[in-house]
Amino acid sequence: xxxxxxxxxxVLRLGDTALLHGQRLSEWTGKGPILEEDLALTxxxxxxxxxxxxxxxxxxxxxxxxxxxxxxxxxxxxxEYHNALMVELPIGNFADTIAxxxxxxxxxDILFDQLKKVNNEKISEIAYKAHKEIxxxxxxAKDWTIRLGLGTTISNSKMQEAIQTLxxxxxxxxxxxxxxxxxLADGTFxxxxxxxxxxxxxxxNILNKATIKLPDSDFSLKDIKQGVHTEYLGHLLTEMQFLHxxxxxxxxx
Amino acid sequence: MDTQLxxxxxxxxxxxxxNHIHAGSVHAADGSMALQNARDIYTRRSEGSSIWVVPAxxxxxxxxGDNESFFDPADDKVYRHPTFYIIPEGAKQx
Numbered sequence: 352x353x354x355x356x357x358x359x360x361x362v363l364r365l366g367d368t369a370l371l372h373g374q375r376l377s378e379w380t381g382k383g384p385i386l387e388e389d390l391a392l393t394x395x396x397x398x399x400x401x402x403x404x405x406x407x408x409x410x411x412x413x414x415x416x417x418x419x420x421x422x423x424x425x426x427x428x429x430x431e432y433h434n435a436l437m438v439e440l441p442i443g444n445f446a447d448t449i450a451x452x453x454x455x456x457x458x459x460d461i462l463f464d465q466l467k468k469v470n471n472e473k474i475s476e477i478a479y480k481a482h483k484e485i486x487x488x489x490x491x492a493k494d495w496t497i498r499l500g501l502g503t504t505i506s507n508s509k510m511q512e513a514i515q516t517l518x519x520x521x522x523x524x525x526x527x528x529x530x531x532x533x534x535l536a537d538g539t540f541x542x543x544x545x546x547x548x549x550x551x552x553x554x555x556n557i558l559n560k561a562t563i564k565l566p567d568s569d570f571s572l573k574d575i576k577q578g579v580h581t582e583y584l585g586h587l588l589t590e591m592q593f594l595h596x597x598x599x600x601x602x603x604x
Numbered sequence: 605m606d607t608q609l610x611x612x613x614x615x616x617x618x619x620x621x622x623n624h625i626h627a628g629s630v631h632a633a634d635g636s637m638a639l640q641n642a643r644d645i646y647t648r649r650s651e652g653s654s655i656w657v658v659p660a661x662x663x664x665x666x667x668x669g670d671n672e673s674f675f676d677p678a679d680d681k682v683y684r685h686p687t688f689y690i691i692p693e694g695a696k697q698x
């Protein structure tokens with residue numbers, strides 16, 4: 352039986368990852384390489400922020416301190432965020448963004464597909480909604496990965512570099528404490544091991560099609576303590592939380 | 605020199621069975637990208653049930669110089685319009 356506190360941390364893990372990734376993607380506003388991509392990336396950002404709203408609202412309920420989803424998003428300190436490390440990284444160039452989206456979407460596709468089956472109405476409801484969006488994000492990222500991979504020498508090498516940079520953050524995606532304590536509707540328990548192998552196969556297939564080589568490095572960030580983040584999070588939160596902290600009474604008219 | 609990707613015209617069907625209506629255009633490298641871009645740009649707030657994209661140069665259009673010979677003759681021949689027939693109640697959607 353999963354404890355309230357453990358469940359809260361899992362929901363925060365999902366919510367914070369969505370929040371910060373949405374925040375990062377929104378940095379593409381007005382800066383997309385072509386108009387259509389400006390819209391595509393910001394649309395995807397809005398999907399993530401929507402998911403974050405639902406998850407952080409549920410987290411606030413589980414916490415039971417009367418906080419709102421806005422409080423959760425904009426008033427916590429760095430070490431209170433439970434997100435996956437990858438989403439803190441800067442957006443980089445278009446290839447960096449696409450590579451990150453590819454990895455996250457392949458992971459989320461399989462993760463949320465299983466979360467749909469969890470014996471928790473709130474989570475499974477959110478998972479059903481999120482999974483539809485994830486399929487679209489994944490398609491977008493996969494198509495662009497293949498186009499960039501098969502494009503020019505430059506686009507291929509930028510994609511290659513992008514995957515190289517992100518590789519060591521992949522294991523950390525699977526580091527979700529106590530998620531194996533979540534019980535599924537059919538009586539079994541959530542398994543990250545199943546997800547990991549499916550994820551690897553899917554990602555490899557796509558990268559092969561794009562003629563992107565899998566990095567052969569073994570180095571990976573593993574077993575990072577809760578609350579420990581990359582150097583980027585502080586700066587990201589400074590920008591993200593500024594308005595809410597400086598003008599606490601601010602409202603949309 | 606035009607550095608943009610290929611131009612496509614976008615047609616969206618709001619409900620099943622309805623007409624696809626021209627919504628605008630997108631630039632994209634191929635059909636699959638054009639569909640996704642069209643979905644992002646033109647179905648932001650309302651459900652569309654179907655999107656068509658067509659390369660702009662595949663569209664054959666009337667030239668404005670032909671407007672007179674193409675369209676004018678129909679106006680002054682009242683016997684060509686079914687305005688004297690009263691549509692029965694049950695057939696309103698025809």
